[in-house]
Amino acid sequence: xxxxxxxxxxxTGSVVLIGKKPVMNYVVACLTFFNSGAEKVVVKxxxxxxxxxxxxVELLRRAFLKDIDIENIEIGTEEITREDDKKSNxxxxxxxxxxxxxx
Amino acid sequence: xxxxxxxxxxxTGSVVLIGKKPVMNYVVACLTFFNSGAEKVVVKxxxxxxxxxxxxVELLRRAFLKDIDIENIEIGTEEITREDDKKSNxxxxxxxxxxxxxx
Numbered sequence: 001x002x003x004x005x006x007x008x009x010x011x012t013g014s015v016v017l018i019g020k021k022p023v024m025n026y027v028v029a030c031l032t033f034f035n036s037g038a039e040k041v042v043v044k045x046x047x048x049x050x051x052x053x054x055x056x057v058e059l060l061r062r063a064f065l066k067d068i069d070i071e072n073i074e075i076g077t078e079e080i081t082r083e084d085d086k087k088s089n090x091x092x093x094x095x096x097x098x099x100x101x102x103x
Numbered sequence: 104x105x106x107x108x109x110x111x112x113x114x115t116g117s118v119v120l121i122g123k124k125p126v127m128n129y130v131v132a133c134l135t136f137f138n139s140g141a142e143k144v145v146v147k148x149x150x151x152x153x154x155x156x157x158x159x160v161e162l163l164r165r166a167f168l169k170d171i172d173i174e175n176i177e178i179g180t181e182e183i184t185r186e187d188d189k190k191s192n193x194x195x196x197x198x199x200x201x202x203x204x205x206x
Contacts (some may be wrong), residue, residue, distance in 0.1 A: 050154035
């Protein structure tokens with residue numbers, strides 16, 4: 001996932017990683033990216049946080065930024081190695097949001 | 104959601120509604136639809152069950168049916184009225200799975 005940390009190099013590809021904080025925190029993070037000029041924000045989540053990612057996008061679009069389109073939704077699986085060296089699979093989701101073009 | 108119960112009328116549009124049971128139950132439900140000839144299965148979930156819907160699709164595709172494509176993923180919001188007449192919004196997700204064409 002090293003390429004995710006390169007978001008500084010491409011200011012149009014900002015990433016919000018969903019964790020266990022309240023949904024509103026992530027909505028504000030998305031808002032901040034868009035309001036500072038980002039054309040595209042990727043909301044990423046793993047495991048149980050996936051439903052919170054959907055909540056974030058829905059709240060953002062319905063209550064705060066009407067001019068946001070969902071460009072793409074991807075799901076996948078990531079293999080993670082735990083502290084006890086056991087491997088397990090976790091589901092991941094990425095929702096790509098873009099500013100609506102003003103056509 | 105009455106239209107979901109009409110799936111008998113369109114055998115190519117089978118619906119698996121994700122609840123609180125173990126993921127494997129829903130994987131088997133999808134498998135059963137595909138193995139009985141369905142070309143398309145829609146996996147639907149609300150709220151916390153959304154992450155389980157992603158788990159279901161990922162497990163199905165990785166472990167059981169390699170020839171399944173994700174045709175579409177939609178997210179949205181549904182307003183539900185609780186017993187105490189309070190309204191609240193819940194996120195929903197629909198993942199449409201199709202058999203890969205044999206090209």
